[in-house]
Structures are given as C-alpha cells and as structure tokens.
Amino acid sequence: MASLTTSLGPLHLATPLIAASGTVGSVVEFANSIDFTLYGAAVAKSVAPEAWPGRAAPRIAPLGDGMINGIGIQNPGIDAWLDEVGPEIAAIPTQVWASAVAHEPDGFAEVAAKLEQAPITAVEVNLSCPNLDGAPFALDPVLSHDVVSRVRAATTKPIGAKLSPDAMPIAAVAAAVVDAGADWLTIGNTVMAAGIDVRTRRPTITGFIGGYSGTPIRPITVRCVIEVRRELPDTPILACGGVSHADHAIEYILAGADAVGLGSVHFAKPRAARGILSGIARYLDREGFSAVGELKGAYEPWN
Numbered sequence: 001m002a003s004l005t006t007s008l009g010p011l012h013l014a015t016p017l018i019a020a021s022g023t024v025g026s027v028v029e030f031a032n033s034i035d036f037t038l039y040g041a042a043v044a045k046s047v048a049p050e051a052w053p054g055r056a057a058p059r060i061a062p063l064g065d066g067m068i069n070g071i072g073i074q075n076p077g078i079d080a081w082l083d084e085v086g087p088e089i090a091a092i093p094t095q096v097w098a099s100a101v102a103h104e105p106d107g108f109a110e111v112a113a114k115l116e117q118a119p120i121t122a123v124e125v126n127l128s129c130p131n132l133d134g135a136p137f138a139l140d141p142v143l144s145h146d147v148v149s150r151v152r153a154a155t156t157k158p159i160g161a162k163l164s165p166d167a168m169p170i171a172a173v174a175a176a177v178v179d180a181g182a183d184w185l186t187i188g189n190t191v192m193a194a195g196i197d198v199r200t201r202r203p204t205i206t207g208f209i210g211g212y213s214g215t216p217i218r219p220i221t222v223r224c225v226i227e228v229r230r231e232l233p234d235t236p237i238l239a240c241g242g243v244s245h246a247d248h249a250i251e252y253i254l255a256g257a258d259a260v261g262l263g264s265v266h267f268a269k270p271r272a273a274r275g276i277l278s279g280i281a282r283y284l285d286r287e288g289f290s291a292v293g294e295l296k297g298a299y300e301p302w303n
C-alpha cells in the first residue's frame, strides 16, 4: 500500500489530513468522538491573549450548500486555556497545534510566547481576525508580515500563517508572511459572506457578515492554492476548504498542497476522515503512486 506519511516544512505528519481549527473544539473535547490517529495533526480553536465572549446566537447556520458562522472567536484566553486544555494534550494520539488570534500584532506574540512551554507541536496564526480598525489582518500584506514576524520572534516552535481566500492577490500576502518567517501557509480560512432569511427577514446570523465554509468554497480555495503555488513553488501548503470526500483532498494535493484540512465536514460527519484517508490510499495504489508526496503538484497541464 502507498505511504500516506508526509511532511509540512519541519513537521512530519503520519497522514496528510489535518483537523481544522474551530471544527474540533479544543481537540481534547473531541477525544472520545473523533479518531485522531487518522490525522497528521489537529488544530485547537483559536485562542486570544484574554477571554473573548463571542457573538450572540444564532451565530452558526446552514446557508445554501455550505454553512455560515460568525462566532466571534469565543475563547477562554490563553491563561485559562493553558490551565484547562494544556494538561490534556499529551493524551491526544496525534500532534496538536495551537491557533493564535488577537486584535493587535503584539497580542499574537503574547499568545505564542505563553504557548512556548505547552505540549503543542506548532502554532497556527489565524490572520482572518479583525484588527482594531475592523478589517482582517489577512487582507493586508504589511499587517500580516508584522503579525507573523512578531510571532516568529516570540516562539521557537514551527509557525503557520492561515491566509484568507478574500485576500486579493493572495500570493502577495503569502510572500509577505513567508518573508516574515512562516514555516507553512494554511490556505485558507472561511470566505466572507452573508444571508437573510426571507421568512423572518432577519440576517442568518446576528453578526450579519460571517465566514462561509463547506463544499461551495472549495473551487475558490483551489484557485488560491494554485496562485500561491505558482509564486512560491517551495513553500509548504496546508489546503483547507470544502473537503468532504477523498477526491477533494486529492484535488488539493494535485494543485500543490502538502496536506489537507478537514473543517465543516466534522459537523455533519465527525468520522469522515477514515473514508477520505482510505480513498486517498486506493487512488494512489490504482494510479501507481508509492507515496502521497508523489502526487503533489502532479496535475496534467493542457499545454
């Protein structure tokens, strides 16, 4: 059987599947319902320097063929997180990564510095968070560079920068965060969206504008991976957006991704990873690949 082990920059992964931030709680909360041995890593929900209360309900809802969320990154703050989640991490049978978030660049660095002694393998920097002016860091290469360089200075752990499909051009933000010291790029987060229920005439979620995820965003994120891969042929990429089937993960790897995130699929099918992983293995065997890494970027151009 073909090998499913892979790497993402300095990180060696048992499988190319990553449980995406915010879709498996703190990771330890899901230890009994998700088989984490099927994943190369699991990313905890983003955590800020201080507790954030999140938005009022409804803050998550089905919308079209996907879902919208405007949770407001509710989290207990890094000090409580370290007390409550930290001691449980060692029992998780895969790598656990933390995810840092803040409204100011120094806040990201504060979270990363406090995580230095935690039993996590890496820190993902969630740049899709509004700064003090209300716009996400991830849309601006200069601000994103500032955040990632401060996190780089605050930790010795590998760091990933999580980009937004809304950034235009996304390759400019990607180049900026790699220059600032990111070990890998996570492409990407949700796509900004909104909906109104015509029966109640209310916005779908209280925050009105939120993040769209699931099947409909996949072609957008595939486009992002292709654009970044063209500009940065050697940078490790974790692709994330709308994966619920082995073919979707394979598509991202063909586009140039090193690993693939599973996000919204966990809400409908918490055990989806098993079928996706065995589907990738079957494809590799059938198509004559001996390792998943051989598939990376192996799409056939038209000319």
Ligand SMILES: Cc1cc2nc3c(=O)[nH]c(=O)nc-3n(C[C@H](O)[C@H](O)[C@H](O)COP(=O)(O)O)c2cc1C
Pocket (backbone or CB within 6 Å): 020, 021, 022, 023, 045, 046, 060, 069, 071, 073, 099, 126, 162, 188, 189, 190, 212, 213, 214, 215, 217, 240, 241, 242, 243, 261, 262, 263, 264, 265
């Ligand atoms: C309910 C929900 C909460 C999320 N929370 C976070 C978060 O805290 N930090 C983060 O970086 N991404 C968060 N995300 C984004 C996911 O990690 C993922 O990037 C996005 O949903 C796209 O993947 P998908 O289409 O497979 O869901 C969240 C997504 C959902 C649906």
